[in-house]
Amino acid sequence: MNVAVIGAAYTKFDEHWEKSLRDLATEAGAAAIMDAGITGRDIKALFIGNMSSGRFIGQEHLAALVVDHVGLTPIPATRVEAACASGGLAFRQAYLAIKSGQYDVVVAAGAEKMTDIKGSDAVATLMGAGDQEWESATGLTFTGLYALIARAHMQKFGTTREQMAMVSVNNHKNGSLNPNAQFPKEITVQDVLNSPMIADPLTLLDCSPITDGAAAVVLASEEFAKRTRSPVWVLGSAQASDTLALHHRQSLTEMLATKVASKKAYEQAGLGPEGINIAEVHDCFSINEILAVEDLGFCEKGKGGRFVEEGNIARDGSKPINTAGGLKSIGHPVGATGIRQVADLVRQLRGEYGQLQVKGARTGLALNIGGSGATAVVNIFGAEPRNNR
Amino acid sequence: MNVAVIGAAYTKFDEHWEKSLRDLATEAGAAAIMDAGITGRDIKALFIGNMSSGRFIGQEHLAALVVDHVGLTPIPATRVEAACASGGLAFRQAYLAIKSGQYDVVVAAGAEKMTDIKGSDAVATLMGAGDQEWESATGLTFTGLYALIARAHMQKFGTTREQMAMVSVNNHKNGSLNPNAQFPKEITVQDVLNSPMIADPLTLLDCSPITDGAAAVVLASEEFAKRTRSPVWVLGSAQASDTLALHHRQSLTEMLATKVASKKAYEQAGLGPEGINIAEVHDCFSINEILAVEDLGFCEKGKGGRFVEEGNIARDGSKPINTAGGLKSIGHPVGATGIRQVADLVRQLRGEYGQLQVKGARTGLALNIGGSGATAVVNIFGAEPRNNR
Numbered sequence: 001m002n003v004a005v006i007g008a009a010y011t012k013f014d015e016h017w018e019k020s021l022r023d024l025a026t027e028a029g030a031a032a033i034m035d036a037g038i039t040g041r042d043i044k045a046l047f048i049g050n051m052s053s054g055r056f057i058g059q060e061h062l063a064a065l066v067v068d069h070v071g072l073t074p075i076p077a078t079r080v081e082a083a084c085a086s087g088g089l090a091f092r093q094a095y096l097a098i099k100s101g102q103y104d105v106v107v108a109a110g111a112e113k114m115t116d117i118k119g120s121d122a123v124a125t126l127m128g129a130g131d132q133e134w135e136s137a138t139g140l141t142f143t144g145l146y147a148l149i150a151r152a153h154m155q156k157f158g159t160t161r162e163q164m165a166m167v168s169v170n171n172h173k174n175g176s177l178n179p180n181a182q183f184p185k186e187i188t189v190q191d192v193l194n195s196p197m198i199a200d201p202l203t204l205l206d207c208s209p210i211t212d213g214a215a216a217v218v219l220a221s222e223e224f225a226k227r228t229r230s231p232v233w234v235l236g237s238a239q240a241s242d243t244l245a246l247h248h249r250q251s252l253t254e255m256l257a258t259k260v261a262s263k264k265a266y267e268q269a270g271l272g273p274e275g276i277n278i279a280e281v282h283d284c285f286s287i288n289e290i291l292a293v294e295d296l297g298f299c300e301k302g303k304g305g306r307f308v309e310e311g312n313i314a315r316d317g318s319k320p321i322n323t324a325g326g327l328k329s330i331g332h333p334v335g336a337t338g339i340r341q342v343a344d345l346v347r348q349l350r351g352e353y354g355q356l357q358v359k360g361a362r363t364g365l366a367l368n369i370g371g372s373g374a375t376a377v378v379n380i381f382g383a384e385p386r387n388n389r
Numbered sequence: 390m391n392v393a394v395i396g397a398a399y400t401k402f403d404e405h406w407e408k409s410l411r412d413l414a415t416e417a418g419a420a421a422i423m424d425a426g427i428t429g430r431d432i433k434a435l436f437i438g439n440m441s442s443g444r445f446i447g448q449e450h451l452a453a454l455v456v457d458h459v460g461l462t463p464i465p466a467t468r469v470e471a472a473c474a475s476g477g478l479a480f481r482q483a484y485l486a487i488k489s490g491q492y493d494v495v496v497a498a499g500a501e502k503m504t505d506i507k508g509s510d511a512v513a514t515l516m517g518a519g520d521q522e523w524e525s526a527t528g529l530t531f532t533g534l535y536a537l538i539a540r541a542h543m544q545k546f547g548t549t550r551e552q553m554a555m556v557s558v559n560n561h562k563n564g565s566l567n568p569n570a571q572f573p574k575e576i577t578v579q580d581v582l583n584s585p586m587i588a589d590p591l592t593l594l595d596c597s598p599i600t601d602g603a604a605a606v607v608l609a610s611e612e613f614a615k616r617t618r619s620p621v622w623v624l625g626s627a628q629a630s631d632t633l634a635l636h637h638r639q640s641l642t643e644m645l646a647t648k649v650a651s652k653k654a655y656e657q658a659g660l661g662p663e664g665i666n667i668a669e670v671h672d673c674f675s676i677n678e679i680l681a682v683e684d685l686g687f688c689e690k691g692k693g694g695r696f697v698e699e700g701n702i703a704r705d706g707s708k709p710i711n712t713a714g715g716l717k718s719i720g721h722p723v724g725a726t727g728i729r730q731v732a733d734l735v736r737q738l739r740g741e742y743g744q745l746q747v748k749g750a751r752t753g754l755a756l757n758i759g760g761s762g763a764t765a766v767v768n769i770f771g772a773e774p775r776n777n778r
Contacts, residue, residue: 020522022522051449051450052443052449054441054443054444054514054517055443055444057521058513058517058521058525059517059520059521059522060440060441060470060472060517060518061440061470061471061472061517061518061519061633061759061760061763061764062470063470063471063630063764064471064472064630064631064633064759064760064763064764065520065633065763067630068630068631068632068633068634068637068763072630073629073630073631073632073645073646074629074630074631074645074646074649075629075630076627076628076629076630077471077630077764078469078471078478078482078628079469079470079471080467080468080469080470080482081449081450081451081452081468081469081470082450082452082453082466082467082468083449083450083453089467093467093469093482093485096482096485096486096489096491097485097489099489099490099491100485100486100488100489100490101488102485102488124447125443128443128447128448128449128450129449129450130450131448131454132446132447132448133409133411133448136447238465239465239467240462240463240464240465241452241453241456241457241461241462241463241464241465241466242453242457242462242463243457243462244450244453244454244457245457248457256462256463257462257463260463370450370453371450371453374450374453374454374457375450375452375453375466
């Protein structure tokens with residue numbers, strides 16, 4: 001059975017001092033429902049991705065909070081969590097729930113309110129995505145983990161600081177056109193290199209920000225979706241795991257979970273990396289976009305830096321990436337990001353994304369990563385359904 | 390397609406000072422796999438229920454932690470959360486994942502390590518299951534919320550303190566036979582009434598304890614399950630939501646989510662409350678078992694206290710409930726409880742539960758509740774599959 005995304009929206013990603021998490025989730029959910037042209041009564045279940053509302057705002061049981069606040073009780077509401085991949089997982093659970101035949105219309109949302117606690121506490125909370133007993137205890141932060149990855153990639157493949165900076169430059173250039181981006185402004189390679197050092201070699205502008213925001217998409221069965229104005233079809237969906245701690249990996253310079261998940265998703269979709277027109281990848285740190293283009297097969301392993309430098313990821317390049325700004329420019333409310341990626345692909349594949357539109361985009365891939373790569377979720381979308389599924 | 394549970398296990402529920410959450414989850418998972426007579430290579434995905442590892446032990450991204458520690462990477466691993474219903478939800482997601490056709494063998498686990506922080510912090514953490522902005526801010530604890538429910542039930546229906554105490558007495562009597570119970574000892578009505586007052590009218594022995602523990606079950610497609618030694622069949626599975634805050638409810642004395650979820654599960658199973666031989670219900674506080682027997686339709690609304698007093702819930706009664714000790718005697722590691730309930734039903738329906746065996750049990754129901762009733766999950770099991778599904 002084919003499954004489609006029939007509605008998509010996200011709030012402005014920002015520091016929202018006057019809105020709580022329930023407000024943001026409701027705003028995104030209502031906008032997605034409006035976008036789908038359906039009503040709340042059509043919705044049979046809700047999934048929400050959130051990493052750490054317990055620590056950020058003292059609130060667990062988040063799916064019940066949201067389904068209550070949006071007035072959709074008694075439908076089932078489920079929170080899923082896999083650190084920064086929570087949104088991608090929420091999407092995948094909604095997809096499986098429709099495939100199971102139990103529901104025909106399901107909302108997948110993601111939300112995170114990160115600015116209600118002080119910055120150092122937010123950094124400690126985010127480190128909950130890594131191995132608390134073996135990594136956090138040594139004083140590692142997430143920037144520190146990705147700095148280790150960056151150094152290894154530089155040493156092994158000759159990747160340069162400038163190439164990493166070009167990732168941030170590309171994504172900010174795209175994000176400068178996105179009214180929902182937290183930092184909608186262009187930056188230069190020199191800006192990145194000159195910004196404060198966070199964990200050598202990563203500077204402030206290699207790092208995605210701390211953000212409040214929510215995103216929501218509506219998924220539907222083929223039968224229901226065909227009656228809606230502009231369905232975008234799920235061609236493949238897969239998820240994989242890797243060791244939680246970085247020091248247990250065979251290699252620091254590739255993400256096994258990305259490779260396993262994308263291989264499965266490509267098989268389901270019946271196309272390979274060359275068949276993907278655009279991609280949303282997980283640029284939590286600039287180096288991670290370089291790993292992503294390699295591990296997704298967009299270029300050879302070790303050539304990611306050059307792939308970026310040659311302009312392939314630009315809007316008019318061979319493989320436009322993070323066409324609405326990515327985590328770097330749009331912001332990274334961790335649980336919301338995976339759903340935001342899907343929402344941006346849906347708009348692109350509908351061909352209705354205004355000044356952000358990439359011409360001719362008919363297929364798109366979203367890669368959402370949890371922690372330093374222990375979870376990877378890959379979803380592939382098409383403007384048309386795959387016929388033989 | 391029928392789905393079965395082919396393996397089940399749980400650790401001793403206790404204060405585990407020398408084991409971490411990953412140790413407990415691994416112990417339960419390995420035992421469940423052994424019980425199923427399969428190997429780790431058969432397992433295609435993992436779901437784990439956990440309420441608040443972020444606050445209890447500083448660790449999010451729990452599914453990746455566990456799948457890594459048990460050596461099953463790169464299979465997909467997903468954490469789900471709905472407060473104390475997290476385990477029931479993990480079971481349900483595993484069930485839907487098999488129904489979707491993507492996997493044939495899936496592990497559903499639950500784990501919580503609650504004793505690594507001090508008691509008052511544990512109480513505050515548990516209150517994350519309620520409405521943080523509107524309930525916690527008034528100083529309410531979970532015992533306080535259930536005390537309000539108890540007072541309303543006493544006033545409206547004449548339910549007595551003694552009847553509530555009899556719930557704890559029944560469950561401890563059953564738990565006294567369970568070597569994995571945290572408090573395997575018999576108590577009397579007088580013990581309950583004389584124990585320290587926590588939130589009037591609930592005393593210490595009306596309340597389930599704070600516990601460390603993990604539970605795991607293996608689910609399989611019909612085709613796979615038929616090749617195993619003792620499958621127990623899922624006859625129905627449903628989930629529903631209610632308002633997060635107690636003060637938004639139409640009634641304090643019934644749980645709408647339980648009623649909605651059980652109605653759906655009964656329909657799927659093709660049987661009603663009278664067709665259920667035994668049940669595991671969510672006795673987080675004694676009053677909640679009284680609401681449960683009413684809302685599940687085992688007796689009329691308002692007659693739950695009398696139903697208990699008349700001995701119906703005893704091992705040799707008309708509807709044996711919490712036959713292995715319930716949350717009260719076995720303990721309540723919140724994310725693990727929903728899976729532990731399933732594990733106890735599986736053992737009963739196999740007819741292999743030794744001194745805990747209830748004779749002639751062929752069907753069983755598990756009710757797992759999150760918070761003060763904002764989430765309810767009902768799963769119904771049978772010794773035989775339902776033929777017409």
